[in-house]
Amino acid sequence: MPAIDVHNLTKVYPVAIKQPGLAGTLRHFFRRQYRQVKAVNDVSFSIGAGEVVGFLGPNGAGKTTTLKMLTGLIYPSSGQVSVAGHTPFQRQRSFLEQITLVMGQKQQLIWDLPTLDSLRINGAIYDLSAQELRDRIHELADMLDLTEKLTQPVRKLSLGERMKAEMLAALIHRPKVLFLDEPTLGLDVNAQMAVRKFLQIYNQRYQATIVLTSHYMADITALCDRVLLIYQGTLIYDGSLNNLVEQFAPYREVTAEFAQEVPAAALEPYGEIQSIDGCKVVLLVRREDLTKIVSQALAQLPVHDLTVTDPPIEDVIGKVFDAGIV
């Protein structure tokens, strides 16, 4: 049985339309008009237990709305959802004990209290014995390198420490399905890496299923083999990140440093010129022509150094969203 099974999921929000000014306010009061915003449109996918899936889309694409439906915070307008064998919006205790939702821009820890106190509250909510709670705090704090900070009021933690503490609190009941909405938002590179590493270990240790949204592609490339792309509420890609790159970036970047400057006209036959900076040139070369072009360049041009890389993944995803379809 898949951990998450979604069929034809749709969410339409009614949004009140209000004209400006006093007349608009009065009209709004007596005869309210609505327009329908289709935030999620006929989305279907299935995620197996233990998978880590990246859920990507531009702002307003419908990611958070989908996560809210998967965690039972809002009702779908139509379609079926099953998470850990439950219908999320019924919000049964046995469902809530198996999932967690972490939102990078929202916090559940109590601001003026030390993290430890919030963890005790969560322990009571999930009926953990004192020993279980101690063991889990010890294990997770150790994984997150947070033990020293647990007695400090949350408001005195750095952003990165706070996010780790949020993660600890969200996982104290050892959920099997994790929904993470921008868990590394605003963190510096080191803190992002620490959170990623932690998620990798948690996934492996508990075979947890993870659905992750992030605008940082490094999170996705480090954690997810599979990505779902959503655009204007519609799922436009479901598959491996590698296939996506191959499909949408049928070229590779060749960076060459020459012993002396080479005129642009002499470079044109080799590929599309991206930039020329003195003796350093970046070209885009189609994947199927790469071997031929590289050997020709080495034979015919004064090449000092040459490297071949994939284009940045952000650019590839950006292209997909610009095109709007796959």
Ligand SMILES: Nc1ncnc2c1ncn2[C@@H]1O[C@H](COP(=O)(O)OP(=O)(O)OP(=O)(O)O)[C@@H](O)[C@H]1O
């Ligand atoms: N409560 C709401 N009422 C009305 N419209 C909403 C509501 N919540 C979201 N929307 C609209 O639904 C669409 C999808 O929003 P959603 O927050 O799901 O996008 P998102 O992909 O998570 O975006 P972001 O990356 O910016 O967080 C947007 O057009 C948004 O304005």
